[in-house]
Amino acid sequence: MLLRSVLGRIGPKFPSCRPLLANSRFNFSRNWSSLRSYSNFNAIKLDSNGFSRGFFSSTRPLNSSTASQEAIPSSIQPPKRLINSSKWVGYWLIGTSxxxxGIVVLGxxxxxxxxxxxxxxxxxxxxTLPPMSQEEWEEEFAKYKESPEFKQINSSIDLDEFKFIFFMEWIHRLWGRAIGAVFVLPAAYFALARKTSARVNRRLFGLAxxxxxxxxxxxxxxxxxxxxxxxxxxxxxPTVSPYRLATHLGCAFLLYLGMIWTGLEVLRxxxxxxxxxxxxxxxxxxDNPLLRxxxxxxxxxxxxxxxxxxxxxLVAGLDAGWIYNTFPKMGENWIPPKRELMDANFAHKEDKSDLWWRNLLENPTTVQLNHRLFGIAxxxxxxxxxxxxxxKKHIVPKAADRTLKAMMGLVTLQVGLGITTLLWxxxxxxxxxxxxxxxxxxxxxxxxxxxxxxPRIPMKLLINGLHMQELRKGGSKILAEAAKQPKLK
Structure with missing residues (x-):
């Protein structure tokens, strides 16, 4: 809509722009250079909060001899819109990530x-609060005694041992509540204070x-x-479902991805x-094609x-790390026998139609093999x-080059940790x-x-406009200095 409104304004003055307006499938990025020639980026105004009076506030071409400093009446100026968010939003998102x-490690x-x-x-x-008295602890312990885990596995533990496992889970839940407060309250403040763009607001809503x-x-x-x-x-x-465990961890990773990705984008x-x-x-x-x-x-x-x-x-949920504690072979073979990888006992249907996927996701031997293959890949x-x-080091940005080296070191360390964890x-x-x-x-x-x-197209537009403003200011300073010089006779 923004593009069409801009072209609608400049179309009557520049007939060559009319085909762009008529073409509803105009490719913004492909026609960037042609669009730039019709737009006066010098008119972009950005205040300290990152607001801009639209991307274009003039319809005169850059090379027009009639271009001037005259202001557009406020009655026809587009409404303020926030193009980029406050840097504090980025810092907050990185910190929350x-x-x-931490909660992933604690989990x-x-x-x-x-x-x-x-x-x-x-x-x-x-x-939110743990038991505060001996009576409350006894009551909580009595509830645990009714669980399948106590009856089948932990029937011999006493109250002190129960307190340890209770506090591990309680801290995990409390940490989750803290993340909720640290995320939701600042998100509401930043949105109400108009320190976030509409783009970031949508992401924050999804993350919430x-x-x-x-x-x-x-x-x-x-x-x-x-x-x-x-x-x-x-x-x-008595253990949690491996599927639900993987879902829980997967959502945590996606939440982490959304926070850190948005935070990095805002700061950049x-x-x-x-x-x-x-x-x-x-x-x-x-924009170098070799980077694609x-x-x-x-x-x-x-x-x-x-x-x-x-x-x-899935390996953790099935305790699959407790079998085949050898590497690189699994036992005496590189790959376990087929009858072990595709065990018919894991199929639930009489026709064995679920044999493959249930073994891939529920058979500890097959799941461990899959994890090994994923790790190697x-x-x-x-x-x-x-x-x-x-x-291609000559075309790779310096920051990306450093990240590549760090990633290589981290993945090497991770493989070493995985093998050592299995062997021990x-x-x-x-x-x-x-x-x-x-x-x-x-x-x-x-x-x-x-x-x-x-970078996204609106940011390219904004940066080009700001750069042209700087060039314009620099040229004005040069002319002012030249005017102060004594004239030669």
Whole structure:
């Protein structure tokens, strides 16, 4: 709509623009150079809050001899719109993503210490405080004694041992509530104070919904380990459903991705506005066609890292790390026998039509093999991307080059942690470090993809306008200085 309104204004004065207005499928990026020649970017005005009076406030061409400094009457000026958000929004999102990183690691520890089923009720408000008296502790312990986990696994623990697993789960839930408060309250403030653009507001709304949904998924996951009927259907010991565990972790990773991606975008655009000349150099670098394969590979590695992590969640949910504690072989073979990988006992239907997918997702042997293959594929992809970046180092932005090197180091460390965790029978410190390493590799993949991403078109328009303003001011200063010089006789 913005493009059509602009072309509608300049169309009567410039007949050559009429075909652009008539073409409803006008390609903005492809016709960028032609559109720029018809637009007076010098008229862009940006205040300290990042507001702009539209992208165009004049219909005169840049090279017109009639171009002047006359202002457009306020009655026909477009309304204010926020093109980019405050830098504090970016800092806040990056900081909140750090809290999400922490809760992912804490959630892994809760799983490894088998503490996740210690609190048998979901009380979002009243559950904020732990038991405060001996009587309340006895009451909470009595509730746990009714759970399948206590009856079948932990029947010998006493109250002091129960307090440990209770506090592990309680801290995990409290941390989640804290993230909700740290995210929702500032988001509302930034939106009401008009420090966020409409684009960022939409993302914040989506992230807020995902954050609330994540709390529901957490309880849905815990409930699967407390319901004896569900356990009987899965033929499982008292533990949460691997599917729900993977869903819970996947939502946490997506929430982390949304926060850090949006935060990085806000900060990058603020840097563009701060130094338009340098921003134009960055635009030129990112527009290089030779960067396209690297950009696509970075997005592919981001997706591959996510899939590898989800396969790791299934390994954790099925305790698949406790079998085949050898590497690179699985036992005495490189690949276990087919009858073990495709065990008919995992099929639920009489015609065995679900044999393949149930073994892929529920058979501990097959799940561990899948995770090994995903891990090797991720390492190979990062290595290939790193070598391509080295070969094309002259065109890769410096920041992206540093991220590539960091990613190569992180994925190497992550592979080492995974192998060591397997060989040493999943000790808690190593297993927790392995999960944190997965998120670290994921972070580096996000950072690389964000650094290689082309800036959006409205930002290009804004930066070009600001740069032309700077050139215009510089030219005015030169003319003013020249006027002060004594005239030659």
């Amino acid at each position: 750090g809290l999400v990183f 892994g520890l809760t799983r490894l210490t088998e503490s996740g089923l210690s609190i048998t009720e979901w009380r979002p408000v009243t559950g 919904f995902l954050l609330g949904f994540q709390g529901f998924i957490g309880w849905w996951m815990v409930k699967s380990g407390l319901d004896q009927d569900d356990l009987d259907e899965r033929k499982s010991k 655009e603020k840097n563009f506005v701060k130094d338009p000349a340098k921003a134009l150099e960055t635009f030129k670098t990112l 394969p690297l950009r696509r590979m970075s997005l592919g590695i981001l997706a591959l890292t996510f899939c590898t992590t989800m396969s790791g969640a 991720t390492f190979g992809a990062v290595f290939a991307l790193h070598m391509y970046g080295v070969k 029978l999943v000790p808690i410190p190593l297993a927790s470090a392995h999960q944190a390493g997965a998120l670290a590799v994921f972070t580096s993949a996000i950072l690389l993809a964000a650094q290689l991403r082309k």
